[in-house]
Amino acid sequence: MNDREMIEKWIAVFGKDLEETMIEDHVTSEGNLLWHIFTWGNVPCLEEDEARKAFDALQYTEAFRFCGGYSNQIEDLSVVGKASAKEMDEAPESDVYLVAKDFAWTYVRTHEPLGPYLCIRK
Numbered sequence: 001m002n003d004r005e006m007i008e009k010w011i012a013v014f015g016k017d018l019e020e021t022m023i024e025d026h027v028t029s030e031g032n033l034l035w036h037i038f039t040w041g042n043v044p045c046l047e048e049d050e051a052r053k054a055f056d057a058l059q060y061t062e063a064f065r066f067c068g069g070y071s072n073q074i075e076d077l078s079v080v081g082k083a084s085a086k087e088m089d090e091a092p093e094s095d096v097y098l099v100a101k102d103f104a105w106t107y108v109r110t111h112e113p114l115g116p117y118l119c120i121r122k
Helices: 003-014 020-028 048-057 085-090
Strands: 062-068 074-081 096-100 105-109 117-120
Touching: 003 020, 003 062, 003 074, 003 096, 048 085, 048 117, 085 105
Parallel strands: none
Antiparallel strands: 062 074, 062 096, 096 105, 105 117
């Protein structure tokens, strides 16, 4: 999967119930971040310590990891093993995203005092 495919799939899965104009105005446009889907779009998710605890309880062996998300751009897309919320909190990158390989969930640690966010799709 390349960067563009990851962005499109991530938005399609986690923003599936949102109006296209909301995504264009607050997520993919210049100066916005992918994780704004949770703040502007009000996508149901867990936040802060509740998200950390639930993330640590997830059972998985591999996930997609990428960084950035600013102005619809990502960096360092890779497949990684299980991570902890503490490891995510300590990651040196500004915004870090983990996504289940089947896109059942995503965990986002932001550069701001918002989040982290854990969104589990049903």
